[in-house]
Every structure is written in structure tokens, then in C-alpha cells.
Amino acid sequence: MIRSMTGYGMAEKHTENYSVKVELRSLNGKYLDLSLRVPRFLMPKEIEIRNTFGKQIERGSATLSINVVKHKVNENDIQINDALAGQYYKKLMQLSENLNAPQHDIFRITTMMQDVIYQDDEQLDEELYSLVKQVGKLAYTEFDSFRLKEGEGLRSLLLGYSNNIAAGIPKIEALEPLRTESTKERLQKNLKQLVDDESFDKNRFEQELIYYLEKYDINEEKNRLQAHCDHFTEALSKNPKGKSLNFIAQEMGREINTLGSKANHAGIQKEVVTMKEELEKIKEQALNLL
Numbered sequence: 001m002i003r004s005m006t007g008y009g010m011a012e013k014h015t016e017n018y019s020v021k022v023e024l025r026s027l028n029g030k031y032l033d034l035s036l037r038v039p040r041f042l043m044p045k046e047i048e049i050r051n052t053f054g055k056q057i058e059r060g061s062a063t064l065s066i067n068v069v070k071h072k073v074n075e076n077d078i079q080i081n082d083a084l085a086g087q088y089y090k091k092l093m094q095l096s097e098n099l100n101a102p103q104h105d106i107f108r109i110t111t112m113m114q115d116v117i118y119q120d121d122e123q124l125d126e127e128l129y130s131l132v133k134q135v136g137k138l139a140y141t142e143f144d145s146f147r148l149k150e151g152e153g154l155r156s157l158l159l160g161y162s163n164n165i166a167a168g169i170p171k172i173e174a175l176e177p178l179r180t181e182s183t184k185e186r187l188q189k190n191l192k193q194l195v196d197d198e199s200f201d202k203n204r205f206e207q208e209l210i211y212y213l214e215k216y217d218i219n220e221e222k223n224r225l226q227a228h229c230d231h232f233t234e235a236l237s238k239n240p241k242g243k244s245l246n247f248i249a250q251e252m253g254r255e256i257n258t259l260g261s262k263a264n265h266a267g268i269q270k271e272v273v274t275m276k277e278e279l280e281k282i283k284e285q286a287l288n289l290l
């Protein structure tokens with residue numbers, strides 16, 4: 001299935017001892033850039049978590065957030081940093097005396113300072129880690145479903161843009177008789193002027209005319225562009241990567257540019273401009289594909 005790089009998934013689970021919430025989101029990116037936001041006790045498992053989700057996400061700028069709430073806390077889990085608290089209290093008292101400020105609330109402020117009172121959760125609970133992995137799998141399942149849904153939307157858009165480009169080919173063909181007639185009139189006018197010129201070189205003129213007619217012909221470009229559009233449509237049905245679609249789009253762009261340079265007709269140039277607009281949309285949306 002075709003996938004977008006844009007995705008979101010969230011899952012949570014509650015037990016008697018813990019509540020775990022895992023959130024995974026991603027945007028398009030050239031490479032994998034996975035940012036982790038996890039509790040301190042999960043730091044020893046950071047590499048394992050990063051590798052597990054990194055292989056599944058593959059590509060894009062992603063953020064994985066894991067939040068854990070413990071419903072039961074042992075008495076030994078609560079720690080007070082006496083030394084740090086003493087330093088805070090001492091400094092705050094000195095500041096209060098220097099500013100002649102009230103001192104009755106300094107103890108409460110000290111207890112609220114960072115790392116004075118903290119929960120000792122350095123030990124990894126295997127029961128909790130198992131729960132984190134379960135919730136992580138649920139979050140990824142929802143995340144992947146989101147990507148698939150977005151991917152199908154992108155498939156429809158890309159197919160429409162490709163069809164619009166292909167639809168321009170018959171329109172160009174319909175304008176070719178007008179282009180031929182206007183070019184013929186212009187050549188006849190110039191030819192008459194050349195024949196009247198005493199320095200006219202017939203052989204040189206024939207060479208120039210052959211060269212001009214070769215540049216005038218756009219059948220090869222139309223055929224190749226149609227083939228590229230067919231290839232693009234076929235590739236979309238085979239769940240391609242965004243990079244492969246971009247390569248096909250580059251080939252389409254070459255033929256469209258050549259058509260524009262050979263056009264010599266305002267109506268054909270207009271169709272070429274429309275094709276280029278559709279091609280830019282393809283390039284933009286293909287960047288969002290995995």
C-alpha cells in the first residue's frame with residue numbers, strides 16, 4: 001500500500017499500577033529524523049526504542065512521546081536532596097536580607113525548587129516496560145493507518161495531475177494543423193524574399209530548411225511524454241516510493257520543456273504551461289510519499 005510520510009497515532013492503557021500514553025507523529029523529510037521524549041527511567045532502552053520505531057517509520061521527521069503515571073509510589077521512591085535544599089535555602093535567606101524582603105515563605109519556595117524533591121525512578125520495572133511496548137504497538141498501528149489513508153488521498157491527487165498532463169497531448173495535436181499553416185505562410189513569405197535576393201544560395205537554403213523541419217517535428221516528444229504518463233500511472237498502482245515517482249516526473253519535465261521550446265504557436269505554449277503547472281503539483285505531492 002502507498003503511504004504518506006505524514007502520520008499520527010496515539011494509544012493509552014491503564015492498569016492498577018500505571019497509566020501509559022504513547023503518541024507518534026511525523027511529517028515529510030528527506031531522511032529519518034526521530035525525536036524521543038521519554039521518562040528518565042526509559043533512557044537505558046532508548047536505543048532499542050529508537051531502532052524499533054525507526055525501522056517501522058522508515059523516513060520522515062518524527063516525534064515519539066511516552067508518558068507514564070505511577071498510581072502507587074513506595075515510600076523509598078520519594079527522595080529529598082538535603083544538600084541542594086540547604087544551598088537553596090541559604091541563598092534565598094541571603095537574598096531576602098539584602099533586599100529586606102519577608103522570609104516567612106522561603107521554606108515553601110525551597111521545596112519547590114528543581115530537583116530538591118524528586119521521585120527515584122531510575123530502576124526499570126519490567127512490568128511497566130512491557131506495558132509501554134504494548135501501548136507503543138497500538139500507537140504505531142493507528143499511526144500506520146493514518147499514513148495509509150493519507151497515501152490513498154495522495155494517490156488520487158497524483159493520478160489526476162498525471163491524467164491532466166496526458167490530456168494536454170490531444171489538445172496540442174488539435175492545434176498542430178494551425179501551427180503548420182501559420183508556419184507555412186511565414187516560410188512562403190520569407191522564401192519569396194529570398195528568391196528575389198541575388199545572393200540567394202539554394203543549396204544552403206535546402207540545408208537550413210531540413211534542419212528547421214527536424215526541429216519543427218514534435219511527434220517524438222509527444223510519444224515519449226505519453227509513455228512517461230502511462231509509466232507514472234502504472235507505478236502508482238504498484239505502491240511506489242516517492243523518490244521513484246520523482247524520477248519519472250523529471251523525465252516528463254524534459255519532454256514538456258522540449259515541447260515548449262519547439263512550439264512556435266501561442267496555443268501550444270499555453271497547453272505546455274498548463275502541463276508544467278500540473279507537473280509542479282506532482283513534484284510537490286510526491287515529496288510527501290514514503
